[in-house]
Amino acid sequence: MSRNIIGFMKRKFPPNIAKRRAEKIKEIDDKIRSLYIQRYYLIDTCRHNIIKTSAGDARCDICGTYFGWWCPKSSDHLCHYKEPDEWCIYCGQPEERK
Numbered sequence: 007m008s009r010n011i012i013g014f015m016k017r018k019f020p021p022n023i024a025k026r027r028a029e030k031i032k033e034i035d036d037k038i039r040s041l042y043i044q045r046y047y048l049i050d051t052c053r054h055n056i057i058k059t060s061a062g063d064a065r066c067d068i069c070g071t072y073f074g075w076w077c078p079k080s081s082d083h084l085c086h087y088k089e090p091d092e093w094c095i096y097c098g099q100p101e102e103r104k
């Protein structure tokens with residue numbers, strides 16, 4: 007947290023004022039909950055744009071969701087495995103890679 011905010015909080019909430027402190031904590035909790043719901047919605051409804059990272063992972067460059075290995079052969083660029091096999095049905099690479 008930045009020093010400015012710490013200074014501001016020290017002035018606004020001296021250690022002896024319990025009620026205001028409790029209210030502020032509740033207010034922050036409500037905001038966090040609301041922000042998490044908004045974040046969840048944005049990720050859940052993202053039309054993912056899958057890119058290959060420098061590490062070879064498939065990741066959405068909009069919301070950051072990780073999808074495992076980037077696949078050169080499948081149309082969605084994700085590796086797909088069919089139980090009990092551990093090799094991608096498109097590129098043949100194993101699920102466990104270095």
Ligand SMILES: [Zn+2]
Nearest residue numbers: 052054066069
């Ligand atoms: Zn996404």
Ligand SMILES: [Zn+2]
Nearest residue numbers: 077085094097
């Ligand atoms: Zn694959």
